Amino acid sequence: MELLFKKSSNDPRPIYQQVAEWMLENIQSGNWQEGYQLRSENAFAAELNISRGTLRKAIDLLIGKGLLVRIQGRGTYVTTHKISYPFAQELISFAESMDFKGYNFTTKVIEKKVMRTSSLIQKNLTIEKKT
Numbered sequence: 001m002e003l004l005f006k007k008s009s010n011d012p013r014p015i016y017q018q019v020a021e022w023m024l025e026n027i028q029s030g031n032w033q034e035g036y037q038l039r040s041e042n043a044f045a046a047e048l049n050i051s052r053g054t055l056r057k058a059i060d061l062l063i064g065k066g067l068l069v070r071i072q073g074r075g076t077y078v079t080t081h082k083i084s085y086p087f088a089q090e091l092i093s094f095a096e097s098m099d100f101k102g103y104n105f106t107t108k109v110i111e112k113k114v115m116r117t118s119s120l121i122q123k124n125l126t127i128e129k130k131t
Contacts, residue, residue: 005048015050016057023058024102027067027078036078038068065101 005022007015026032038044038059045055059076062068070076098105122129 007049014057016054016061019048019050019055019058020061023062024067027062028102028104032078034078034080038076038078040075067102 005019008018011018023032032038039047041052041055041059045052048055059068059070063070063076067079068076069079095105095107117125117127119129121127
């Protein structure tokens with residue numbers, strides 16, 4: 001069962017952001033699973049009682065987050081939930097990247113230990129050698 005979209009006149013956010021949040025809820029709840037094809041933009045916009053441009057902005061927002069993919073001539077689909085970390089492409093932490101993509105996650109320390117460093121590492125980190 002799909003969640004119902006309700007425009008809120010009390011919400012200060014633009015309609016496209018409200019639609020994007022509603023779409024994200026459908027993805028996260030499992031209502032729209034990996035590979036799910038969205039209806040045509042014209043039909044979907046009419047169903048939601050919004051303009052096609054507003055719908056496209058919402059879809060583009062989720063495409064930017066890697067949650068949807070638009071395939072020319074075929075439609076828009078929910079992407080597979082691959083977790084990728086764009087090393088050296090963005091200056092954000094892994095946690096920020098996962099938050100941005102809408103993933104719920106936890107971290108767990110698996111092992112903690114103190115190790116002696118090599119002289120090269122000490123030099124690069126400007127650490128004094130301890131005896």
